[in-house]
Amino acid sequence: MRCPKCNADNDQVVDTRANQEGSVIRRRRRCITCGFRYTTYERFERHLPRVVKRDGRTEAFDREKLARGLTIACQKRPIPGNAIDRLIDDVMDDVEALNAAEVASAKIGTLVMERLRALDPVAYVRFASVYSAFDELSQFIDLIRAITPASAPKRKPRRA
Ligand SMILES: [Zn+2]
Structure with missing residues (x-):
């Protein structure tokens, strides 16, 4: 170092x-x-299940990808800087606690939305509106990116 x-x-x-839970070494x-x-x-390196996408393929849990999607959903909202990181930590705790080899991407999306709803309603709606149309993590993150004001053409509201 x-x-x-x-x-x-x-x-x-x-x-x-170590801290009290033994999860961080200082x-x-x-x-x-x-x-x-x-x-x-x-x-500690986490032992997270693999993520099963809608088409049945699996991929490694990608914290950075989730962080990018959430950052976009939370853009210009009064959310403290570390709140997204904490939310992701909590979701990862939940996912790890499932103690499963695999978890559906839809399940992760639900866990994220439950916590996001409590954090900020606008960010929740942004995330959920995308998520409800697409179960796949990468798809709804791409769409969150697409509906943000900076980059998006106007689109008509659609029913889920
Ligand atoms: Zn020195």
Whole structure:
């Protein structure tokens, strides 16, 4: 780990501890070159089920893709910066707790919508309007992108 102060790659771990749940490891490090002390965090790799798409194919759970879709749904809404990350963490906890080898993309969409509804109604409607037409994660994320004001041509409201 390079020192954030002098950039030397010469550090020593002086303290290691886990949080209460044991899900995050915090390491205090000291740069041997300049003596600067800093902290790094390490998170356990999750064991998430594979996502079964509507057409039956499976793919790995893609946190970044979900984050992009949610960021777009939440655009210009009064939502705190870390709320989307927390929502995704919560959804991933839910998905992990299913303790299944595979989970339908529709199930993940439902879990996201339940939490998004509590967070912000407009973002929820944006997400749900797309999601209800398409069960597949990638499809509704593409559509969220398409209906945002910056990039979208006007489209007539449609019934689900
Ligand atoms: Zn240093």
